[in-house]
Structure formats: structure tokens, C-alpha cells
Amino acid sequence: MKTSSISCAPKPARPGLGIYIHWPFCLSKCPYCDFNSHVAQRVEERDWRRAYLAALDWFAERTRGRTVTSVFFGGGTPSLMPPSLVAALLERIAARWPLDADVEITLEANPTSAEQGKFAAFAAAGVNRLSLGVQALDDAALRLLGRTHTAAEAIAAFELARKTFPRASFDLITARPGQTTAEWERELTRALALEPAHLSVYQLAMEPETPFFRLHERGRLDLPDEETALEMYRLTRRMLASAGLPPYEVSNFARPGQECRHNLLYWRYGIYAGVGPGAHARLPAQGSGAGRLALVATRSPARWLRQTLRAGGAGVAEMEELAPRQMALEYLLMSLRTREGMSRARLRAISGHDVSPHKVAELVHQGLLREAGNDRLGATERGVLVLERVIAELADTLSPAEGMTSQKLPHHPDGGQ
Template sequence: MRLKDISIYVHIPFCVKKCFYCDFNSFAGMEKLKPYYLDALIGELKMYACKLKGYKVRTLFIGGGTPTTFTLSQLSLILDTISSLYDVDDGAEVTVEANPGTVSDLMLRGLSLRGVNRLSLGLQARQDHLLKLLGRVHTYEQFLSSYYSALKYFGNVNVDIMFGLPGQTMDMWTQTLDAVIGLKPHHVSCYSLTIENNTPLGDMVKRGILDLPDEDTERQMYYEAKRRLLAAGYRHYEISNFALPGYQCKHNTAYWTDSEYVGIGAGASSYYDNIRYKNADDITDYIKKVHKGLLPIEEFEYVSEREKVIYAIITGLRLITGINLKEFRERYHVDLLKEYGDVVEKYGDMGFLEVKSGFLRFTERGIDVSNTVLSDFLR
């Protein structure tokens, strides 16, 4: 009998410095907690190992925060624990996130020897003044150094870039695009800056200290990214993600196709056996719970069949190919075009949704208003 698929996410919440735009569960200046947190991670991994008998790990993603603020030996302990306790597929995608300037050639080589086969590097912008404005801890030259080192050991490297930044012009954006395309990474994640409350950047924008590009310019930046990346041979497979053929991120695709996953670490989320869990955000609270032999779960909810359908619609429409209507009907026992015919017709008439070759998907114009369209499915 084929084992069920599972993805594992391990959260490392430590950073050298917290970026000014970031509202993720991450912290700077808490280095003294690292050894205790590592012990807790190993403890939580051991608790889940017995629960996941009958599952095969298809993807593993170590993210943050900045995972590479851990030492090679600390990251190796996590990787070795997973490989010894879990049934990991021989072809599993194993990703580690890294910030430029926090990785050495020795660390990258060591990670590759321990089974990591994909590295994700956060660049964000080509211009050093924009990196400084964002609170990044690296320069473009440091990114290049880390990137070229990564290519020596990994055959799959992602680069993150952002548009819609304060003070960013179209020329600056195209310079970033051209620089990244010229480096030929296997995957490019291309995100629009989201201004979050309770972040330094959000506060500066609210107070009028920084100005953002207007909405039309921000959309033009997105279209320009798509045009240049497609021309360079990348496939646009998800709203914010582009990959050379064969290099789509398997871990993130598991989320978008409603697959099961387990999140390990402070603030991490899990979804399996029709239940969603969320761990305690606070690092100290997380450590205390695990050391007491308790799963550090702060919230959980049972997922109804209706909620599963809605989640599958919202995530599935993020994919550029959209939702395979036949497979959707077979998996969820719902005829999407009948159940949500009024929504599909409404936005189809407006040119935002289309049914083509058995798939429901956003049109190019529809991507621009995707949040509005998706909200109509939440009924």
C-alpha cells in the first residue's frame, strides 16, 4: 500500500536583524535561546514521529526567520533527526532558506552533504539603498558572493525579489529583474511589498515619511516581471512564482494543492487528519511546553467538508493553470461550476475568470483583483 504524502516545515525564528517590513514570527537579539529552542525542535520532531507512521515525507522546508543564523552542526542535527525518525522519500525536495551574508562556503557544502538539495536566497532588490531602507543586513555584492557559492553545491536555487518598494522606480525594478535573470537562478519568487501594521516600514508609510509607488505603477512592475521572466524561459506557475521547466517548488505546491503538512517550531502550522493546528508563537512558551512533554499547540480546529472545499478553491486558483474541474469533483464530490456557478458566471462576464480545457482559472486581468474574486467564494 502506498504511504500517504506529508510535507514538513521547520521554523527557525531567529534573525540577525528583523527586516522593517516583516511581521513573521521572527526575532532578533535572542541568541541565548538558540540551544534551548533547538532542543525543543528535536523534542517536537520526536513527538510527531510516532504520529506520522504511514506517511512518507515528500518535501522538507526549513524556513524562518533566518535558518542560517543556526550553525551547520545545529542545522545538521535537525536534518539528521528527521532522516532517522521519518520515512523520507529518496527524491524528497529539501529546502533551506538563507539570507546573503549569513552563509559560508563551508556551511553550504555541509548542508548539501546532509541532503539539502534546494537553497532559497532572499535578495529583494539590486540597489543597496533600497536594501538598507528595508532593513536588510546584506549588500548586493554579499548576495552575489552567497549566490555563486550556492551554485557550487546546489542544482536548485531560488531568489526572492520584491516590487512596490518605497522610492522604487520602474528603472530600479527592471535593473533588479535584469540582474537576477542574468544570474539564471532555477526559480524566482517575485512578491509585491505588503505594508503590515505594527512594522517599522508600515509606521513610516503611515506617518508620510516614505511614499509607495502608485497602484498603476505597482501593477506595471508585476507585468514587466512576468514579461521579462517568460521571455527568459521561466514558467509562470503561481501568482508570485516563476521557475525554469522542472524546478517548480514542490513544497509550496503541496500547500496550494491542499496536501497535508506538519509545522515544527514556534508559530508553525499543521494540517493533517482534517485538523488544523497552530503552535504557540512565543519562543519561551514553545520551549516550556515541549520540555514538559506537551505538543506546543495553541490553536486547533476541525476542518469541515465545506471548509476543505473553500480552502481548495482559494489555494487552487493561485496556480496559473487553475483548478482541474474533473479532479476537484472526484476529490471533494462537488461540481464547482454548479455549486459556485453564479460566482464563476459573474466574474467570467467581467473577464476575470475563465473555464478552459477543463480548468477554472484567473485571467491575467483577474489576477489583479484576485482577493476580491476569492472573497465571493467565502459564503
């Protein structure tokens, strides 16, 4: 599907829909990563195409009347996908749903030279935003992270991405073994010299069952202590904000207007399809305007493929209707990570619940929460640093809002997100 040939519905054709597509393969497994990603000897493109198309059709049946506002190819390493497969999936999406005029189509990429060679073909297929896994701008650090590219290759890949796609972003990992705050400051300065309009900065997490986790347990990974990691995070927020990329979420920084729309849809508790092994989805609960179905697809790529090819459908392993309190918790957890924060009216519309005004007043008094009007609540600069505590304290006070019963919940609580 060529970008120019996308037939777009006039805006705003609400309500909206995001589509996540998971490609579970990588060339090698990084020692810190616990994503659903695998090194495969052989990937049968024809089978994967059939399975993905079946899954898209399954979701199309259940999300009629919605307009696709974003598509996100995540992984794994989706830049390993054949561009013809990406094109076929985007064509099927355009055939099944109307597309928003500003539809955002992101693909995650690794910066190796082989993948750079495919950038033009991805753009021709309709991808209009590339998210590049740079991770570090230092060759020794990249080796330690088990990456197969150099810093120079990553910079060249980003330069090419910027020329090829209307929007490009890159990921960095901070608080790495042996890293000092001064080194991180120099690295961030180099990153800013590339003038990105969007940057994701993740603190290195020790994920259970990864080689890094085991090394850490044996005391063989020299990680910065908590205070140093916090200092690096404060520095990141300061430096990026003064360069014109304020945080719009805990780990994401962008020039105004350059925020990732697909991720915003998650954080605003929108409706999304999840296509591929292990993908999650949130659909409207059947028969009611309010409520969410939570779906998870079979995690193993081989089993997901078999299940989808044999039985059609989306390879769904679990499907449950969320209780109002669960939805309230999910919305709280996600929206408070963002700069725009949460809307109490939306919390009530989604779940019929509200947080305690006394707790809100207490957290505002402590300088951890800010209120905008009667509706919006967001973490302050200080609150972001202790966000888990702020969210837990608010979550403890969640209770059914006065005068709200499930019958009274309004229709389309996703508000078109």
C-alpha cells in the same frame, strides 16, 4: 545526514507529507517584516535540538504511513542554525518516515558572508535547495530595507549557492519606496543575468505594527501608487515569462520542473507538519478519510521551547477540526493562486462542496477565469490582476455538492499530495 546516505523509499510511496520547520531568530529585524522572527542574545542549541526532536516525534505518531516529499526550513533566518542541528533534524526525519526518492529539502538563507561559509555544511547535512533572501540588487534600496548585506554580497552568495546545492532560488521585493518602473526593469534585467531557475518576487506589503507601516501611516514612505505597482507586476510576469520562467503562482516563477515542491503541496491542500514556534500544520482529521485538523504552535519562541521541553509534544496552542466549508475556502484561496488552478473534483473530495456553474460561466465570459475540460479552473492573465475579487465571487457560491454527504467523502482526499 549526508544526501548520499538518505535511504529513499521507492516512488510513489503515497500519500505524501511536507514538513515545515520554523527557526525564529535573525541577526537584526528588518523594518518591513512581521514574520515570527526575533533577535536573541543567546540561543541554547541543546534545548532547541531536544524540543525540535520532540515535536518531530509527535508529528510522526500522527502521520504514520506517509512518505516525506519535502522539508522546508523557514524563518526567521534558518541559515543561522548550526549545520549540526539541521543534520540532526534531517536524521530524525529519515528515521521516522520513509523519504520520497525526490525529497526536496529547502533552507532559507540570508546572503551575508558568515552564512555563505556554512553552505557546504548545510549541503552535507542533506539540504538540496537554497532559497536566498536577496530582496534588492541595489545598495541604496538594501539600506532602506534595513538589510545588512550589499548587492555584490547577495550575487556572490547566489553564485556560491548554485555551485553548492542542486537547486537555488532567490527572493526579490518590488514596489519599494521611491522605486520607478524603469528602475525595476533594470533591476530585473540584472536578476535575470544571474540565470536563476526559480525566482520569488513579492510586492512590498505594509504589515501592521512594523516600523514601515507606522512610517507609511504618517505619510513618510514614498510608495509607488497602486497603478504603478500593478504595472511593475505586469512587467515582472512578461519579462520572466519571456526569459523562460513563467509564473506558476502569483509571486513565484520557475523554469518548468524547477517549481518549489513544498509550496506546491500547500497550494494543492496537501498534508503537512509544522514544527517550531508559530508553525501551522494540516493533518488528516482522526477517524475519517476526509477532513483536516488545523494546528498552530505557540508563537513565542521562549514559551514554545518551555512548553515543548516540559511536556514533550509539538507545543501546540490551537487544534481544530475544520468544517467542510472552511476546507473548501482554504483550497479555493490557495489553488487559484497557481497556474494549474483548482480541480473541482478535488474540491468536492476535500470538502463535499462545489462552486456554482453559473458563476464559473460568468467569470469565463468576463475573461477572468479559464476552464480546462470539466474539472480545472484557473485565473486568466487578466483574472490574476483582480484575483481577490475572482476568488471572493467564487467563494460566495460555494455550497454542498449534489449527492455528497460527509459519509460519502472518499478516503485520502489529499490525493497523496
